[in-house]
Amino acid sequence: MSEKDIDPNKYSEFRSAYNYYIDSYNTLYRLKTENEEELNRIYKIIKTELIDSNKHSPQRILQNILDIIPYNSRYTKSYLKLAERLYDEYHITEVNDIKDISNHNFYKEYEIQLNKYSDFDKFVSENTIYGAIMFNDIEKFIPFTEREGFNKNQELKSKLYPDSDKGYSLLELCCYHGSVDCFKLLRTKFNSEITQTCLNLSFLGGNPEIMSECLKYQKPRDECMKYAIISHNIDFVTFLMYEYNIKIDVEYCGLYKNLESFLVYFDKTNDINKCFIYSAMFDVTSLCEYFLSRGANMNFKNEDRKTVLHYAAQFCRKEIMELFIPHGAYINEKDKYGKTALYYALRSSNKEIVAFLLSYGATIFPKRRNGKKALHLAVKYSSKEIVELFLHFGANISEEDLFKKPLSIMQQYIIEKKQPNFLFHMVQISMKNLT
Numbered sequence: 001m002s003e004k005d006i007d008p009n010k011y012s013e014f015r016s017a018y019n020y021y022i023d024s025y026n027t028l029y030r031l032k033t034e035n036e037e038e039l040n041r042i043y044k045i046i047k048t049e050l051i052d053s054n055k056h057s058p059q060r061i062l063q064n065i066l067d068i069i070p071y072n073s074r075y076t077k078s079y080l081k082l083a084e085r086l087y088d089e090y091h092i093t094e095v096n097d098i099k100d101i102s103n104h105n106f107y108k109e110y111e112i113q114l115n116k117y118s119d120f121d122k123f124v125s126e127n128t129i130y131g132a133i134m135f136n137d138i139e140k141f142i143p144f145t146e147r148e149g150f151n152k153n154q155e156l157k158s159k160l161y162p163d164s165d166k167g168y169s170l171l172e173l174c175c176y177h178g179s180v181d182c183f184k185l186l187r188t189k190f191n192s193e194i195t196q197t198c199l200n201l202s203f204l205g206g207n208p209e210i211m212s213e214c215l216k217y218q219k220p221r222d223e224c225m226k227y228a229i230i231s232h233n234i235d236f237v238t239f240l241m242y243e244y245n246i247k248i249d250v251e252y253c254g255l256y257k258n259l260e261s262f263l264v265y266f267d268k269t270n271d272i273n274k275c276f277i278y279s280a281m282f283d284v285t286s287l288c289e290y291f292l293s294r295g296a297n298m299n300f301k302n303e304d305r306k307t308v309l310h311y312a313a314q315f316c317r318k319e320i321m322e323l324f325i326p327h328g329a330y331i332n333e334k335d336k337y338g339k340t341a342l343y344y345a346l347r348s349s350n351k352e353i354v355a356f357l358l359s360y361g362a363t364i365f366p367k368r369r370n371g372k373k374a375l376h377l378a379v380k381y382s383s384k385e386i387v388e389l390f391l392h393f394g395a396n397i398s399e400e401d402l403f404k405k406p407l408s409i410m411q412q413y414i415i416e417k418k419q420p421n422f423l424f425h426m427v428q429i430s431m432k433n434l435t
Contacts, residue, residue, distance in 0.1 A: 020049040021284060025257040027069055029232040039078055043085055050226060051090075052187055057088035060316070064257060071204055071230050071256075073160040073416050074134055129242050130156060136179035145189065152190040172197050175214065178205030187213070194218060203227040220244045230256045231342045237261045241268075250274065251302075254281025254311070273300040280312040280320050288320050298327045305336040306350065314344035316353050331362050351385050 015022065024045055033039065050056045059186035065083050069076050086092060132141035144150065155167030169178070171192040174183035186192040198225045199214040228236035230253045240246040241264075253262035258280055266275045276401060279287045288308070292298070299307050309329045312321045325331070332340050342362040344382055345353040358364070 009327065011240070011267045014267070015260070018259055018263070018284065018287070020054060021257075021282070023047045025064075026232045026257070028065060029072065029230065029256070029258075031068075031072060034075065034078050039081055043082055046082070046086075047089075057202045058086050059092055060283065062086045062092060063245075070160065070162045071227075094369060119338060129170070130173065133173045133179050133182050134177055135183050138181040138185065140210075141182045141185065142380050143408055145185065148227075152186070152192060167197070168197070168201075169193075171195075172201055175199075175201040175205050175210055178202075178207035178210060178310065179207050180207050183210050183213075196223075200224050200227055204231055206231060206233060206236075211367060220246060222246060222249070226252050227247060229253055229258045229261050229417070232256075232258055232260075234264070236259050238264065250278045250357050251281075254278045255317075257282065259284070259287075272296050274302065276300065277302050277308045277311065280308050283315070283317055283320070285323060286322055288323060292323075292327060298324060299330050301335075302331075305334070307333050307335075307341075309333065309341045310335060310339070310344055313341035313357065314348065314354055316345070316348050316350045318356055321353070321356060325360055331357060331360055 009152050027042055027045055046061060050061055051058055062083050065079050065086070068080050072079075127140070129141065129144040131137075132144065145152075151168065154171055155175060155387050158169045159364040161168060161173075164186075165264075169192065171183065172195065173179075174186065175431050187194075194217040195219050199211075199218040199220065201215050201240065203213040203224050204227045205211075209344045225237070225240050226245045226249060228240055229249065237248060237258075241248060248261055248268075250262055250265050253259070254264070262275070262278070262282070265271075268277075272291055272294050273296055276288070276291035277300060279291055301307055307330070309321065309324055312318075312324065320416065321329075332342075334340055340358045340362065342354065342364070345357055
């Protein structure tokens with residue numbers, strides 16, 4: 001890592017204090033093995049450094065592991081094995097806010113994960129050009145390019161890859177996987193175009209030859225920094241920062257658990273308030289305490305007018321929220337979309353966080369810009385228990401939205417959650433609240 005403009009004493013102090021966190025997540029994001037012994041070693045690191053020693057919840061670690069897959073899909077099955085081991089050892093029955101996966105028993109979620117990533121088995125078990133690229137198997141790759149009717153401009157859309165709605169070209173897939181041999185053949189034989197996406201994805205693939213070639217044709221942009229952060233390669237991050245003056249996006253650092261890049265940003269800028277806002281995303285209470293001790297403004301807002309409490313609620317950090325309330329956090333503060341911390345807790349369907357916010361005065365009555373009240377959102381995003389919690393705190397099942405239409409809470413819950421027995425139960429609760 002470059003030491004340019006970085007105070008080695010200050011940075012080293014932070015790096016040492018959070019070494020366990022940084023090294024653990026670097027290991028996960030940079031995983032490059034299917035070997036059982038190596039996976040056992042990685043699992044022990046997770047268990048010892050994150051869960052047992054530092055009290056990070058197994059549910060949250062499992063969620064984080066599954067969220068890595070689109071950015072390192074070559075090792076999908078390795079991530080799923082780690083996730084399954086967490087379930088088995090810690091008896092996890094519910095995981096909140098996993099993208100595109102139902103919130104039920106983990107074995108069911110595990111089946112859905114395998115369905116979601118069924119492309120992986122297809123690529124590996126069948127003789128496909130995508131499998132050849134994934135494993136940089138040039139001997140299998142060449143025959144595909146020599147077939148009659150081979151389309152050098154074909155594109156792939158797959159949930160195995162991030163943001164692939166528009167499709168990725170063969171060369172872009174080579175950049176994602178770091179498949180340098182397949183990359184060179186496409187360039188020499190077909191003169192495949194090096195796109196901006198090629199350069200972006202090369203920071204995930206991490207192959208120096210591919211990255212160097214892409215830099216001859218494209219200039220790095222902010223998206224490159226995003227993928228450099230996700231790669232957990234600090235050399236890539238500092239390269240973009242110093243050579244191309246691209247700022248480290250500290251929100252991405254929080255989303256993808258890159259505390260090392262976050263600390264580099266803080267060391268370079270000393271922006272206490274901005275770093276404080278995103279510190280809650282790491283689930284490290286002492287980090288938040290540090291910024292508070294340095295005079296961070298509890299209710300400082302970012303460009304989206306979100307405060308640190310919004311992020312603590314969004315990422316279900318109850319212990320951190322307990323730290324913020326005595327320091328004067330505005331519990332009903334709205335961001336630029338009219339969303340309070342309670343909204344983000346509802347989206348995460350976390351009963352504990354919702355109960356905490358309600359107990360400290362989070363209001364269930366103000367509407368968002370689209371006219372939806374908190375109870376509407378509880379019905380849409382949350383569980384029966386959270387809806388009951390709202391009614392306990394005085395929510396009205398006949399609330400109207402922006403279009404003056406009653407919520408019809410029982411009907412909507414039946415439609416959203418497919419629980420017809422809830423109708424009678426809700427009537428009972430509503431009548432009890434009226435008496």
